[in-house]
Amino acid sequence: MSRIELTRYFSNEGSRNDVRMRVVECFSREQPGEGTGDSATRYVYYVEQLNDGKRVYLQRPANLHNGFDFLVCVEDVNYSSEGKRKRNYPKHEDISHDLQLKKSNNPSEYKKLYSLLQKVYECYDISEHEIKSIHFEIQLIILSKLLNGCLLNKI
Numbered sequence: 821m822s823r824i825e826l827t828r829y830f831s832n833e834g835s836r837n838d839v840r841m842r843v844v845e846c847f848s849r850e851q852p853g854e855g856t857g858d859s860a861t862r863y864v865y866y867v868e869q870l871n872d873g874k875r876v877y878l879q880r881p882a883n884l885h886n887g888f889d890f891l892v893c894v895e896d897v898n899y900s901s902e903g904k905r906k907r908n909y910p911k912h913e914d915i916s917h918d919l920q921l922k923k924s925n926n927p928s929e930y931k932k933l934y935s936l937l938q939k940v941y942e943c944y945d946i947s948e949h950e951i952k953s954i955h956f957e958i959q960l961i962i963l964s965k966l967l968n969g970c971l972l973n974k975i
Contacts, residue, residue: 830867
């Protein structure tokens with residue numbers, strides 16, 4: 821099995837189609853593997869680095885192998901419950917639960933976070949300063965940096 825690791829930045833500026841096409845163009849340059857299983861080619865795109873040095877990356881192909889599907893993963897993080905198979909990618913439910921906890925524990929900081937999520941949804945980049953201006957006691961490890969990567973959920 822061939823594993824190819826690349827570092828890429830995907831801007832969130834422009835229209836949804838602009839954002840989508842930047843990612844699709846990158847994926848379209850991938851070289852195909854020779855088949856499935858050990859003969860398949862796997863791609864890892866490092867897209868962000870967290871303050872603790874762990875990297876956020878896109879993993880292709882995703883589990884479903886549907887076209888341009890990918891997983892958003894974090895190095896050395898396990899999002900599974902204790903006793904379950906390790907999972908280094910958050911599910912939508914994980915992010916939703918994290919947002920609900922943030923909203924109930926700190927409504928004023930949640931409003932700031934919501935504002936940044938809205939900016940990402942409207943296809944604007946957000947700065948490191950904007951991200952660092954929000955503070956929560958409860959933190960899903962990926963959410964603070966995934967803000968720039970949130971665009972990937974709308975592709």
